[in-house]
Amino acid sequence: MTIRANRCILLVMTVALLWPLTGCWDRRELNELAISVALGIDKVDDKYQVTVQVVQPAEVASQKGGAGNYAPVVMYQTTGITIFEAIRKMTITSPRKIYASHLRIVVIGEQLAREGIGNALDLLSRDYELRTDFFLLVAKGIKAEKVLKILVPLEKIPANKIYNSIRTSEKVWAPVTAVTLDDFIMDYESKGKNPVINGIRVTGNAEIGIKKENVEMIQPAARIKNSGIAVFRKDQMIGWLTEDQSKGYNYVINTIKSTVGHIQCPDGGYVALEVVRSKSKMKAAVQNGNLRLAVDIHVEENLGEVQCQLDLTKVSVIQELERKAELRVKDLVEQTMDSAQKKFRCDFFGFGNALHRSNPKAWKKLQPDWDEHFAEAPVSVTVKVNIKRTGTIGNSFMLDREE
């Protein structure tokens, strides 16, 4: 071929190559996406009722609060035999197809949770669009859709508020634990631990909560709160843990980064202790054919608030406080273990996994009815507390007052 012909062909090819760069088959323009930030799943008459909270970008983005006429998020709801169908069906009301990659939370109604959520979660793990960093929540005592309707102050998108609140609480307040889909599935599949999910509830007047008035008042009428931990056996919810029990749970599985608790002073009054470090080890061993469980907890604490007459210059006072703190943590953990063994008869801590890791042979024998073995096994809890610091001052100013 002549050089000229060659060049012509090259030119044509280059121009032709520019053509696919303008877009591709699977393009989804931004204005074709309905970005959903929260998903709520309930069961109504044997069908799944799926609720989706979709962001209204115009309302969220503008500085002046937008036109102020639209809510920052909008809710779409459909029912279907499978969740996949229900989500697609939303296009009969929604102008755009739901884009689920930015999902922050998935709320499951308590009724559905008690029936079993394994089937509902299959879509979430199978779909390619979903990432795995969203939190699972169980709506306490109500349907999931009610939680997704409440407007909240400080954050335009309620799902973001819930997500951030869990993320922050998990680090600073022990009874809250963040459970992602991967965590749940891992716990479900491992035969030595039953899954748990954090709970969420709506307090106050939910009727006003769904209106704009809720965020126009200084004290909103309704609020979304994190509430205890829901315990599951396999994929069915069997009950709630109280606040103290949730704390105990987090102590045992070693997910506490920081929290605050109180103990009583010897002369009345309370002292607030801030936990700065907590390390726990779960142990399960079989001795002479008997299963024995043990939890070893090391806690490092600071004195946070002193509401009584304590002389903090004496080392013995600190040691006394440490003893009391140890008893308190021990009590929390024992309460939780009690409810796990006696009330739920279900190992949701993961002692089975601990036994699997340390003694696979024994685990193989005990695994078939592990929950029963777990319920009968004696547990020994050892706690060691070190109180290291007392904040920026020594003795409280109340102590020095000359009367």
Next chain:
Amino acid sequence: MLDNGKINGRQLMVLIYLYSIGTTVLVIPSGLASVAKQDAWIGGIVGVIIGMALVLLYTALWRVYPGKTFVGICQEALGKGVGTVLSLIYVFYSFIGAATVLFYVSNFFLIHFLPHTPVMFTSSLFALVVVMGSRMGLETIARTSELMLPWFIILFVVLVTTLTPQIDSQKLLPVFESGGKSVFWAGITFSGTAYMPIVFLFSIFPRVQEGLTGKVRLGLFASALAGGLSVVLVTLLCILILGPQITARSMFPSYALVKKISIGHFIQRIEVLLAGLWFITTYMKTTYYYYSWVTSLSEILKLKNYRTLTLPCAMLMVVFSLIVYPNVVYMQHWDTIVFPPYIIVMAVVIPLALWLIGLLKGSKDLSATRK
């Protein structure tokens, strides 16, 4: 044959490194985890050891038949007739290999990035680049792989460093619970995907400029080892971060792994960038399978120029990539049940036999000259 391109030892090293990572890193962690559970990484290490033995076999075969491609080796060892038949079988296998790897690549892109684009378009686009590379000759491909290597290393280092904070070492326990047999089987599947396809690189071994010197040999071992260990590292990270059950269940566990990268809640959701890693390695694998196929076929048919066959073979490859695995369930079944014995016969038994024949012939020649 009209491809006089020569590659030097360093390019061979880069080639072997990217080739052995190839599609292995995409699918192997899942296979290993389903067989050996949390000992998948031990299975990987066993696979690397088996692979080193295989590389030893291949270098021995190279030494016995210097300067000959696989077709040449078959014809020299078994004579014209049987040799040609055997080399045709090899050509057929590299054709199947090219079609299956193309399917893997387009399947990966289909599932995660372009779910509604017809598979034919992504396959054809990819095949177009493969053909372009092959037509330009071996030197071009080797230099491209050299160019790609720094990018690969950078992304790989990013992957490992950003994922290290999320490791939960408890997921590795109890160690060695699956027992020796499962681990060994895992090792075999590992080496089947990573190391046994190196037998196809025999079509390019004769092009190595310096021949089989000690340095080249050492380079070969080192890069094969590095490639295998990179995959073992990714498998280890999969087990440590995702856990053995999720790894076993995912279609592409390494992709699920990179979805988890989150540095300070700021650098996150960068999984598409890291998919570029797999893009590079799978491209190399497809190109070498295809190149081996076309050059071996043109050698058997004694064509003036191997480039005549590139375009029709490309069309065949694209079409067959759509035929070869009718659905992913068939793919998983075939890969776990049929593939191991198939590749052991092709890549271990037959090269071993050829090597022994070569040794015997060599000693016969030697004794003949002595007489």
Next chain:
Amino acid sequence: MWVVAGIVGIAGLCTVIEYSSLKNFKKDLWVFGIAMAAATAISIAKALNVTIPNPLDWIAAWFEPLGRSMKRMFD
């Protein structure tokens, strides 16, 4: 209909690209012609949804029993 035309078009394009380098080599031209014909035929067959025998099935016929016994041996 359009797909078949497209495939024939692509085949034609390939022939045009290769023709000049093959003009003088009889053997190469023949091989190219046969290969191109085979590829076009199979592509058209696939486009028209004719079931094409899957080579993996032939390989599976040979190796599946061996594979199963190997897997059982190591399980």
